[in-house]
Amino acid sequence: MSNGLLAVLSLLPIISVALFLVILRWPASRAMPISYVVALILALFVWQVPFINVMAASFNGLVDAIELIYIIFGAILLLNTLQESGAIHSIRKGFSDITPDRRIQVIIIAWLFGSFIEGSAGFGTPAAVVVPLMVGLGFPAMAAVVAGMIIQSTPVSFGALGTPMLTGVYTGLSGDAEVLAYSQSLGLEWLDFIAFIGAKVATLHAIAGTFIPLILVSSMTYFFGKNKSFVEGLKIWKFALFAAFSMTVPYWLVAQYLGPEFPSLFGGLIGLAIVVSAAKAGFLMPREDEIWSFADKSEWDSHWVGRFEMKEKVIEGKTMGLVKAWSPYILVAVLLILTRLPQLPFSGMVRGEMATFTLSNIFGTSIGQSIQPFYSPASLFLTVSIITYFIHGMDRKSYVNAWKSSAKTIFSAGAALVFTVPMVQVFLNSAGGASGYDQMPIVLAEGVAALAGTAWPFFSTFIGGMGAFVAGSNTISNMMFSLFQFGVGERIAADPTWIVALQAVGGAAGNVICVHNVVAASAVVGLIGREGEVIRKTLLVFVYYALFTGSVGYGIVSFSKTGYINLGFIIAATIVACAVGIILKHGGRAKA
DSSP, X not given: OOHHHHHHHHHHHHHHXXXXXXXXXXXXXXXXXXXXXXXXXXXXXXSOOOHHHHHHHHHHHHHHHHHHHHHHHHHHHHHHHHHHHTHHHHHHHHHHHHOOOHHHHHIIIIIIIHHHHHHHTOTTHHHHHHHHHHHHTTOOHHHHHHHXXXXXSTXXXXXXXXXXXXXXXXXXXXXXXXXXXXXXXXXXXXXXXXXXXXHHHHHHHHHHHTTHHHHHHHHHHHHHSTTOOSHHHHTTHHHHHHHHHHHHHHHHHHHHHTOSSSHHHHHHHHHHHHHHHHHHTTTTOOXXXXXXXXXXXXXXXXXXXXXXXXXXXXXXXOOOOHHHHHHHHHHHHHHHHHHHOXXXXXXXXXXXXXXXXXXXXXXXXXXXXXXXXXXXHHHHHHHHHHHHHHHTTOOHHHHHHXXXXXXXXXXXXHHHHHHHHHHHHHHHTOOSOTTOOOOHHHHHHHHHHHHHGGGHHHHHHHHHHHHHHHHSOHHHHHHHHHHHHHHHHHHTTSOHHHHHHHHHHHHHHGGGTOHHHHHHHHHHTTOTTOHHHHHHHHHXXXXXXXXXXXXXXXXXXXXXXXXXXXXXXXXHHHHHHHHHHHHHHHOSOOOO
């Protein structure tokens, strides 16, 4: 079979997701079983993978799905606990005291707090934390999910203390003699070589991330505003750019001088401190007559509202201070950092041999995985929920209600996830069949590379994004494609470290449209069946991010041959010029 036809066939599971979930607008619970069957047929009859291997991959996916459902349950339980304790009322009042403007609130919560949570935990945890928090503050569920997905771009490459780089790129490149020789030619030890690539990744992210807060607020005002106007988001362009730089400047500096573990964590934390302080001082804030909010809830589109209804609870005679109300989220952040820093003993306690359950050689195959339930963010959510019962002085009835309502909400998420994740595992574990073909993602990437030639940098980010879209992880995308991207870079006589950096950036951007991240984020707020609608709203953000960074990357690797006048820099400059032009035209203050 020709490589071109094989590449087209390997694309079918992705096409089926796009067709049924995004175009035909089927709910994930109906679309994903079809995608799973397509991947199953290809694996069995084209790749000729043994049936037992396909079943082992599917079972592995079910285990992953259960872990994901566990995280969703923990996130819902924590939010319900805060609702029942009255903390959500205090948190909402705290934001209203800073500003009732929803545009400012979404930047602080999603972009800054979300980046900090991504840096400390990763793996979809920001959506599990910030999405329900925004719903608790009065955002439509759909708006909260879209916002939670949009920000999962810039901070993702350094999420979970640099896991996509230190595990993804590290594992993807390690063991290859050519890569090792290249790193030695630069005079770099292996970990220094990964940090060297990470510095380039941060540069690309810092450039593209500049416009993410502005895109975030403009998307919200366009899709969920009463006037359906992106211009209403542009009105706070000064504050949005200020918030962007408050995060990306320390983020970039940390990546250059401290390595890939802390850029997102420190960038989000420092940005949060700067922007909240500035907002309280009134710096670049909208005037009182320019405050923007959603229309009355009675006017919301029914598609925006999830099955999870957030009822703000006010306990008579009991006023909760902001520090006490925020203490559960502060505890979550602290515990995430403590359990993920390898220098501290807590990491070994939750990830050690006694805390790890290994599923090896499933059904007699080489497929397996390790389960670390105490390392999961869900265990931290449950722990903090129990602690909150005591520190917020909750009564037993209210706390039982939080558990009951969380249990009811979680069941609706299972139907989609039990097919989504197994489909991913079959897609990824399709190598080793009697046909001798490589795994489907690599076959697809090779087909694209053959067509792209020297224009590959434009496509490298999209390949990284495709990996994350399917696998649900920047880390796994980097594992799959880093060595392939390095090899393509050498074949087209481009700096291979920049090509690997583009892979990592594209893999991060792919989280914006990643199917099972969307399913998980939607399930947290009970927005089941609208996953395709979320992806349609975030798809252009992914295209912007992948195209912009791909163009910058092409310009950089072509600079030694063509100078500044090359197609990559021209496209990137055009994107910036268009953005500046739109801001100047529509970003002026509204008339009083």
